[in-house]
Every structure is written in structure tokens, then in C-alpha cells.
Amino acid sequence: MTYLSAEQLSKSFGIKPLFEGLTFGLSKGDKTALVAPNGTGKSTLLRVLAGSETPDEGKVMIRNGVRVGFLEQEPRLDDQLTIRKCISRDRSDVVSTIRRYEKAVKAQEEKVTENSRKEYDEALAAMNAADAWDYEQRMKQILGRLNIHELDQSIASLSGGERKRVALAFVLLDNPDILLLDEPTNHLDIEMIEWLESYLEKSTTTLLMVTHDRYFLDRVCNHIIEIDQGKLYHHKGNYSYYLQKKAERQQAEEQSVNKAGQLLKKELEWMRRAPKARGTKSKSRISAFYETEEKVKQQTGGPGLRLDISMQRMGKKILELKNVSKSFGSTVILDSFSYSFNRGERIGIIGNNGSGKTTFLNILTGEEEADAGFIDKGSTIIYGHYRQQGLEADENLRVIEVIKEIAEVITLSDGRQISASQFLEHFMFPSKMQYTPVGKLSGGERRRLGLMMVLIKNPNFLILDEPTNDLDLETLTRLEDFLQDFGGCLIVVSHDRFFMEKLVDHYFIFEGNGHIRDFNGTYREYRQELAQKEKGDPATDHKSSDGAGQSRSGSKSKQRAANGKKNDGHNVSGNGSDGFGADVKKKLSYKERKELGALEKEIAKLEEEKSEIETALASGTLEYEDLQHKSERHGELGALIDQKSERWLELAEREGI
Known part of the structure; x- marks a missing residue:
């Protein structure tokens, strides 16, 4: 049963398109994660689905009677109220249902009429539908787990983390049919995260969330929606399954683009020949050239994040x-x-x-x-x-100005020097983004810039x-x-x-x-x-x-x-x-523990190489010199594996593995 449908949703931020033509649905009981790069409008999309923001194009349809709860990344709470008043005010659907039921019970006790009986029956049905009978018990459990105890504390006095926890408590207490959660684990300590993880895993609520917590995502979600370069991909499985399928897709795309690159060279030669005769050339072939060129450009996916700046030498004293x-x-x-x-x-x-x-x-x-x-x-x-x-920076400053205030030229680990603009390219800020004011960056983009400002000082x-x-x-x-x-x-x-x-x-x-x-x-x-x-x-x-x-x-x-x-x-x-x-x-020292982990990888790699050589030796297709070389290497690998396995066993025994 489909609870929510999104059809051809599009939204822009000024002239910058956040997402275009998104179509998907949420079925009853699905626990879905939305995965996309920073700046692609994940938070905006959740606000659109929740009805707190209007799309430029498209529509959102929610099944009749289905209630939606929404936790924003930066919750907006009424500073004039206390936590207690926020919980009990009419905004809460469950509280409203309980009040309606109490009123209906009282009316029937005072005077039983056909109307009061009808109101009581409707209120009773609403209580059952909202599963509101254990509200008090759930409230104590949720508030306690999120370390919310002073209910008479004013909202205005809360820190950012406390506001997030209070807002999370509110939305869980409402027990909606659909939960939209934007970074729910931010500002929670690890014990709270593990409790929320267990709570959502056992819950029958339909869930759509944005989170960077991979353990949380892997254990809670059974469906991943990925937005990659404007395209929507569905993965029916947890985060581990998503990683596997994405790797397979990228490998297939890489092979496709390598072929496109080879074709592009041939087509480029064709385009350059006889320029005066361009008008007589096949229009379809010219069109195909530009399509191939665009495909190669899209594969690059823009600049990668390369954190290879130099590090100041350390002396003996730390x-x-x-x-x-x-x-x-x-x-x-x-x-x-x-x-x-x-x-x-x-x-x-x-x-x-x-x-x-x-x-x-x-x-x-x-x-x-x-x-x-x-x-x-x-x-x-x-x-x-x-x-x-x-990040703490003037909101009106442009991204490149923030970096240039620290350094015009940056030294990389190999001694090369690059400009501030090139440095930004390395950190996934392409040239068109470098003149964006800090105030218009997404939360993730601001944090990435903040990390750059720390690392640039070597x-x-x-x-x-x-x-x-x-x-x-x-x-x-x-x-x-x-x-x-x-x-x-x-x-x-x-x-x-x-x-x-x-x-x-x-x-x-x-x-x-x-x-x-x-x-x-x-x-x-x-x-x-x-x-x-x-x-x-x-x-x-x-x-x-x-x-x-x-x-x-x-x-x-x-x-x-x-x-x-x-x-x-x-x-x-x-x-x-x-x-x-x-x-x-x-007990192992931290260096020995690090060695133990490295040995596992080294042994696995050596055994893989040994297996490949054994396959080649058994093929019967090797030339004499190659056969001799591989046989010698096979013996070396056996000795290396024995040596490293002996060391691994020694460390593993001390570690109690």
C-alpha cells in the first residue's frame, strides 16, 4: 500500500536547480534512506514532502488518513513555551486525540445521548487508530532516553543539541504513520543513537530519513533512494547492499565511458576533417558526437576531494x-x-x-x-x-575570499604549490561555486569549507x-x-x-x-x-x-x-x-593493534596473489620464462604468508581473538 507519492518534483534555489523531475513513492512499512551529495536539496525535499515548502513543479500525494511527522535538521520551536507546554499543546495529534477522548467520556458520563454516544465511539476509534493508550508510558521512555527531564525548562534556554532532542521526542510521541527525519542522530550521544536505532528498527512506522550515520542507516533501513547527478536510483536493501550495487553501477559506467572516450577520439578526427564541407556532413553523426562528448564530461563527475596538503614535521616531544x-x-x-x-x-x-x-x-x-x-x-x-x-566566517564573504584570507598559495605534501582556487577545486568546490557567499552554502558545504580552513594551516x-x-x-x-x-x-x-x-x-x-x-x-x-x-x-x-x-x-x-x-x-x-x-x-599496544589489522589485509592480498598464480600455472599456457618466474614467486609468497601468519597468530593470541 502506497502511503506517499511524489511526482515530477522540481525545486531551485535562485538560479541553482536543487532537484528536477523526481518521482518516487513510500509504501507502508518501508524504512527508506535518502542518499545524495551535499547541496542537492535533501533537506528541501523533506520539507516539500512534509508540506512546509512548495515545489516549483510537481506534486506530493499522501493517502487519506495517513499522518506525517517531520523532524527538521534545525527544528523551529516556540521560544515562548516550556517543554511541558510544547508537549501538551494542540499541535500534537496524539495529545489532541487523548483530549478528545477524555472530553467524550466526560460528556457521556454527564448525559448519555445519541450524539454523545457517537462522539464517544469516534473518539474511541481515534484512540485505537493512534495507538494512544500507552502514551504516558511511551512519553516517559522517550524523554528519559533522550535525557529530557526538566519539563518546565523554557525552550528559549535550550542549546541547539537540546532543541534537536526535544523536537525528536515530540515527533516520536506523535506516533505518525510516516516519519520524515533530517539527520536525526545529530546532537545525540552514542547511547541515545543506539536506543533510537533499536526503537526505529522495531517500529512499524513508515520512515524516510537523511542521515550520514552508516551503522544507523545499515541497521534501520531496508530501502535506499539515491540521487546521483540528477538521476534517481532505488536499492531494495540496506546500506551494505547499496554500496555493492553502486560499485557495480560505477564500474559499468566507467567501462561505458572508456568506450565513449575511444569513440570520441574517432568522432573528433571526423569532425575536424574537411571543415569547409561541414554543411554536407551527417546531422545525426554531428549530434551523436556532442552526445558522446557530454557523456564523457558527465563521467568525470567534477573534481574529487583530495586532501594531500603538507604536514609540519614533528619533534620527539609531543x-x-x-x-x-x-x-x-x-x-x-x-x-x-x-x-x-x-x-x-x-x-x-x-x-x-x-x-x-x-x-x-x-x-x-x-x-x-x-x-x-x-x-x-x-x-x-x-x-x-x-x-x-x-565554520565561523562572514556570511557575505565568498568562498574563495574565505580561503584567500588564510593563504593565497597552498603547499601540497609533494612540495607542489597551488592557488586558492585550485585548492578549492580539490575540495569539491568547482569554479562556479567559489564565488558563492558563505550564507548560501548548505550545511555540508559549510562544514567542508570549515575543514579546509583547518587543514590549510598544515x-x-x-x-x-x-x-x-x-x-x-x-x-x-x-x-x-x-x-x-x-x-x-x-x-x-x-x-x-x-x-x-x-x-x-x-x-x-x-x-x-x-x-x-x-x-x-x-x-x-x-x-x-x-x-x-x-x-x-x-x-x-x-x-x-x-x-x-x-x-x-x-x-x-x-x-x-x-x-x-x-x-x-x-x-x-x-x-x-x-x-x-x-x-x-x-594486551596489545595501539601500534601492535594497528599492525594486527594491517597483517590481516596483507595476508589476504598475498593469498589472493598466490591463488592467481596457481590458476595461471595450471592453465598450461605459460611460456618457459614466465612459468619459471611465477613458480619462484609462488614459493616466495608461501614463505611470506607463513611468516606473517605466525606474527598474526602471536598478536591475535595476546588480543584474545
Whole structure:
């Protein structure tokens, strides 16, 4: 059963077309994700479907009786109201249904008439249809999970993240037939995201959402609508299936364009011959030439995101914190925190909203002073700090002016120099976009520009505070590719679990009351540990904490052993290894964990090469020299695989795999 149909929808922003001729439908029970590059109007399309914006062309049809709930990327709430009044006001369909039912019950109790009986029956049917009987229970569950407790707090006093959570609670409480969600995981901590993920997965509500959270998308959605270069593609499956099918499509397109490129050369020669006789040439062949030329141009898809700027060299001394403390009134952020950073270290930071993650980053860079302790930064360290609020620039400035204010010329990692305009091209800002005012950029385009402003300064210690919000999936993937090759230190705060898993080697867990635990494992292992603790399994206590946060510095480890103080299993500064026994020695360092992951890929690649050689040797078609060469290589591969497998087994055994 089709709940919503969109026919030939088109919308432009000034002279810039956002989307044209989009036609699709949402069937009952579908959980659909909309995937498209930044600037293609995903948020605008959701507003059109919700009826809060009018399309330039086309129409949206919604089945009679189907209720639509819409969560905007930047929710608009009435600042004059409290959270409680917002929940109970007549805007809520469910609240209105409950009030109508209560009124009908009261009217029938006072005096039973034919009219009151009819009103009661209709109100009862509406309660059943809206599934409103457990409203109070659902309200407590949803508000509690989203950490909304002070219901008499005014909307005007809420932060951007709090407003988003309140708006999300409202739309879930309404329990609509269709949910339109624009970046629902923004401003949620990881526990909230996992709860929402489970809630939507179990829900029977028809869903259309825009999200960059790939774990969330993969686990919730069973249908992907992709907009790519103005064309609409449907993928009946989750995100993993979509990636597979898109890769197959791109491969087919690449082959098609390679053929078109060869044809273009031939046609170009034909077009250039005998120019004076152009009028006698076949019009159809000339038309075919221009079609082929356009096909080749479209395949390039514009400039790619190339993050290959140079990095300042790092000295031996990186950054060391000694007994650093920070509080705001009775709220303790850091309690005698000590840590020594090593070159190339990659740390993810996990903690609930308000636990002090952003304050910690500001203390590292000196933007905020600690109450006590000492911070010793190496003289060669250059910070690149991307802040959660994103780009801060004059809205009237053009994109190229923003970059030129920092540098007219940019040095790449290979020593070459490029202009600001060329640099923008590398970051997917083609020449026609470079003169766009900042105020007219989409949320994702603003964030991409903000990242450029950080990276253009050639940092060697990158601090990224929620860098993934509003970025499209292609930009995220390319950013991850750059960060995987980045040779400096990296600290990431992100609610994007996929992003963190790919990039970091260990985690700082902000547990509250100034306690920070160093977890030497994957995010998934951390969540498994928490789940086991909730079940009351004592064997999980400190299981993967690497000595509850031993520094990766050898001198620091020796100092702790000399101190011999008891470790409480929480602070990274925990002095010594008492209470952890031999398990501390068995755990891998972050470099060994990185080596373990690399070995898996190397062994797989070597085994693939060995298999290809075995196929070639068995074909009976090889010349003598080639046969001899492949036989020798086969022996080398066998030895390499044995050597690397032995090392993998050693590391895997210590890791407990």
C-alpha cells in the first residue's frame, strides 16, 4: 500500500536547480534512506514532502488518513513555551486525540445521548487508530532516553543539541504513520543513537530519513533512494547492499565511458576533417558526437576531494599532561589527569553530552585554562582544531575570499604549490561555486569549507570535534581516506561509530566525575563490555582497559611501576598495575593493534596473489620464462604468508581473538 507519492518534483534555489523531475513513492512499512551529495536539496525535499515548502513543479500525494511527522535538521520551536507546554499543546495529534477522548467520556458520563454516544465511539476509534493508550508510558521512555527531564525548562534556554532532542521526542510521541527525519542522530550521544536505532528498527512506522550515520542507516533501513547527478536510483536493501550495487553501477559506467572516450577520439578526427564541407556532413553523426562528448564530461563527475596538503614535521616531544584538573562549580571535568602522547597516536573520545569532552579539547590547545596541573607541548606541534559549531566566517564573504584570507598559495605534501582556487577545486568546490557567499552554502558545504580552513594551516596534531555532522557519505569516505594516511596525532570526538572504528586505535572514555578511562579496544568491544557489566558479570571489570589507561610512553610506565600506587580502574593517570595482574602485559599496544589489522589485509592480498598464480600455472599456457618466474614467486609468497601468519597468530593470541 502506497502511503506517499511524489511526482515530477522540481525545486531551485535562485538560479541553482536543487532537484528536477523526481518521482518516487513510500509504501507502508518501508524504512527508506535518502542518499545524495551535499547541496542537492535533501533537506528541501523533506520539507516539500512534509508540506512546509512548495515545489516549483510537481506534486506530493499522501493517502487519506495517513499522518506525517517531520523532524527538521534545525527544528523551529516556540521560544515562548516550556517543554511541558510544547508537549501538551494542540499541535500534537496524539495529545489532541487523548483530549478528545477524555472530553467524550466526560460528556457521556454527564448525559448519555445519541450524539454523545457517537462522539464517544469516534473518539474511541481515534484512540485505537493512534495507538494512544500507552502514551504516558511511551512519553516517559522517550524523554528519559533522550535525557529530557526538566519539563518546565523554557525552550528559549535550550542549546541547539537540546532543541534537536526535544523536537525528536515530540515527533516520536506523535506516533505518525510516516516519519520524515533530517539527520536525526545529530546532537545525540552514542547511547541515545543506539536506543533510537533499536526503537526505529522495531517500529512499524513508515520512515524516510537523511542521515550520514552508516551503522544507523545499515541497521534501520531496508530501502535506499539515491540521487546521483540528477538521476534517481532505488536499492531494495540496506546500506551494505547499496554500496555493492553502486560499485557495480560505477564500474559499468566507467567501462561505458572508456568506450565513449575511444569513440570520441574517432568522432573528433571526423569532425575536424574537411571543415569547409561541414554543411554536407551527417546531422545525426554531428549530434551523436556532442552526445558522446557530454557523456564523457558527465563521467568525470567534477573534481574529487583530495586532501594531500603538507604536514609540519614533528619533534620527539609531543604533548604531556601532568595532574590536570578542571571543574565548573560542583561539576568535575578532569581529576588529576595525566597522559603522555606519542607520535602518530589516534584517540577517539566517548562520553555522554555534558561530560566535558569539548572542554578537554580546549584545554589541550590552550584555549581554556586548567584549574591545576601542568601541560607541556612540544615546540614543533601545530594544532588543527575543528570545532563542533563548524565554520565561523562572514556570511557575505565568498568562498574563495574565505580561503584567500588564510593563504593565497597552498603547499601540497609533494612540495607542489597551488592557488586558492585550485585548492578549492580539490575540495569539491568547482569554479562556479567559489564565488558563492558563505550564507548560501548548505550545511555540508559549510562544514567542508570549515575543514579546509583547518587543514590549510598544515597541522601535525589534528583535533576534530564532531566533524561528520551534515557531511554527505562521499565526503565522509574521502575524509576517512585522508585521515587514515595522516601521519600526525589525531583526536576525534564523534557520535559516528563507523567513522571512529575506522580511524582510532584506542578510546578515552569520559565516565563522569573527572574519571577518564583509556580503553584499548574497538568501540564494539567497549559496548560488549558495558552490556556484560549491566548483566553483573564481574569478569568484565577492567578487562580491556590496558591497565586502566597506561600511557603508551615507556618512561611513564616505569614511573608508575616505581610509584606503586593503587589504580582505581578509571583515571588514565592510574599509577601502577595493581589489581590487573598479567593481563596488562598481554594486551596489545595501539601500534601492535594497528599492525594486527594491517597483517590481516596483507595476508589476504598475498593469498589472493598466490591463488592467481596457481590458476595461471595450471592453465598450461605459460611460456618457459614466465612459468619459471611465477613458480619462484609462488614459493616466495608461501614463505611470506607463513611468516606473517605466525606474527598474526602471536598478536591475535595476546588480543584474545
